Amino acid sequence: MPNEEPTDLPSLRPTSWATLGLLSFGEELSGYDLKKWADWSLRFFYWAPSYSQIYSELRKLEEIGYATSRVVNKDDVRGKRLYRITPAGEEAMSRWANEAPVEPAVLKHGVMLRMWLGHAGDPAHLREVLVEHRDHAExxxxxxxxxxxxxxxxxxxxxPLMVLNWSTKYYEDERDRADAMLADLDKLARKQGRSRSSRRTSSARRTSDELRSHSS
Amino acid sequence: MPNEEPTDLPSLRPTSWATLGLLSFGEELSGYDLKKWADWSLRFFYWAPSYSQIYSELRKLEEIGYATSRVVNKDDVRGKRLYRITPAGEEAMSRWANEAPVEPAVLKHGVMLRMWLGHAGDPAHLREVLVEHRDHAExxxxxxxxxxxxxxxxxxxxxPLMVLNWSTKYYEDERDRADAMLADLDKLARKQGRSRSSRRTSSARRTSDELRSHSS
DNA sequence: GGGAGCATGTAACGGGTTACATGATTGG
DNA sequence: CCAATCATGTAACCCGTTACATGCTCCC
Structure with a gap:
């Protein structure tokens, strides 16, 4: 048995592994298929890839030897190319799944950024944005x-089913948090309505040294 | 009153607005301060910026005219530069807050990606990853x-307080979902333990045409 | 004296998005 | 026949990360 030492994995990005992951369920798939499949699974918690990325990832995977491809569409110019994972690809997947450090979850929440900057915006519009977000989550x-x-x-x-159930809960929670914040927003509006007449700008000014004295 | 028509906002990225947002609370801050402040607020739901990005964002904002800066540290070579938002900056913030389309929330959940590819990994390791994630959320x-x-x-x-409360709930929910998935994982392990002896690889193979026949 | 924190930057890299381009097939 | 969908790709751009580099000041 030659070469049994644990060779280094090519350091692929998580998105590459996700692409290979889509193939790791055993199907022979086109880039187009891959994209669709990603759209009704990975999208909920990780990735909504563009076609261009899918295709370049697939080419990369084939180059490394983790996937093979064949063209089906008869003898035409623009044939449909189907990809399949190789044994080497399967083994690499397993090793990655078990050995690679897990990247922390990343959240970039545009809606919350807007809320965080609420002092700069119109309260009614703020509310609107939140309602929209709530509906989207639902x-x-x-x-x-x-x-x-x-x-x-x-x-x-x-x-995948387990994660889809997680995702369901995720969007349920997201919806409920939006509702809760809507209530907070109304409470805040009432409070501010009582304590000031109309000053729109700079209710935030002064708040000076708390920053500096705040414990990290 | 000259030039009252609604001039176009320079199309800054959300991260630029977030930077300007940090200044929009009225403080005069250094890049270093900014980073720290982001680290205990924006980080929870949007952004953990690197210094290099902060500094380049600040330079950009000054160039546009949304911020001004002055160097304090006496007459030294490497002086500390403090930034302050300008009236133009404040107005741009308000317009952005009220008029710009809200970017959808983006989630990139490495842990869930691992779970989704659970068939490629060792169950015990999967569990470990989840537990770690649970603890991190807490x-x-x-x-x-x-x-x-x-x-x-x-x-x-x-x-900001409102959003911080939202964030608290967010991580609470994240923790609870991890716990729920831990239970699912155990249930799945028991079920698979009953129905097969030891086959590690390819329990997923075949599952062929469901993909193709799945309704989008 | 030395380490931790303060403070600011440059350069390289690359991943991912957007825009663009092309054309086949299928169904109403 | 025309629109939608299938299907694949190229090129430009730029945001954001990482690594690197520098030197101060404060405090133990």
Missing amino acids: KMRVRAIADAEGAAHEPGWAF | KMRVRAIADAEGAAHEPGWAF
């Missing part, structure tokens, strides 16, 4: 449920 | 609470 929740139903009872999809 | 929750306490009772910080 929509995502429903979609996640639908996709989870599609995945249920498929024996190979136990883990 | 840590963040506690930090958010602490920072919220620091911000409470400051009249100008009502909105």
Whole structure:
């Protein structure tokens, strides 16, 4: 048995692993398929890839030897290219899954940024933005449920299903937090309505040295 | 009154607005201060900026005219530079807050990616990763609470406080979802333990045409 | 004296998005 | 026949990260 020492994994980015992951369920898929599949699973918690990224990731994976491809569409110019994971790819997946340090979850919440800067905005508009976000979360929740139903009872999809259930809960929580904040917002509006007449700008000024004296 | 038509806002990225937002509370701050402040507020829901980014953002803001700076440290070579928002900056902030389309929240959840690919990994390791994530969420929750306490009772910080409370709830929910998934994981392990002996690889193979027949 | 924190930057890299371009197939 | 969908790609751009570099000041 030659070369049994644990060779270094090529340091791929998580998105590359996610792409390989899509192939690791055993299907032979086109870039187009991949994108669609990502759109009803990975999208909820990780990634909504663009086509261009998918295609370049796939080419990269093939170059490394983690995937192979073949062109099907008869003898045409622009043939459909189907990708399949290789044994080397499967092994690399396993090693990555078990050995690679887990990247922390990243959240970039544009809506909360707006709320955080609430003093600069019109209260009514703030409220509107929140309501929209609430509705969006609810929509995502429903979609996640639908996709989870599609995945249920498929024996190979136990883990994706588990994550889809997590996602459902995630959007449910997101919705509920938006509702809670809506209530906070109204409470704040009432309080500020009582204590000031109309001053729109700079209610924040002065608050000087708390920054400096705040314990890290 | 010259030039009253609504001039176009320079299309800054959200992170630039976030930087300007940090200044919009009225303080005169150094890049270093800015970073620290971001670290105990924006970090929870949006952004943990690097110094290099902070400094380049600040230079950009000054160039546009949304901030001014002055060097304090006597006549030294490497003086400390303090930035302050300008009236133009304040007005731009307000317009952005009220008029700019809100970027959707982005989530990139490395832990869930691992779980989604659970079939490729060792169950015990999977569990470990989840537990770690759970603990991290709890840590963040506690930090958010602490920072919220620091911000409470400051009249100008009502909105940041509101978001900090949202963040507290966020990490609480994150923790609880991790716990729930831990339970799911154990249930799944028991079920799979009953139905198969030891096959590690490819329990997922075959699951063939469901993909193609799945309704988008 | 030395380490921790203060303070500011430059340069390289690359990942990911957007815009653009092309054309086939399918169904109403 | 025309629109939608299938299907694949290139090129430019730039945001953000990482690594590197420098030197101060305060405090033990």
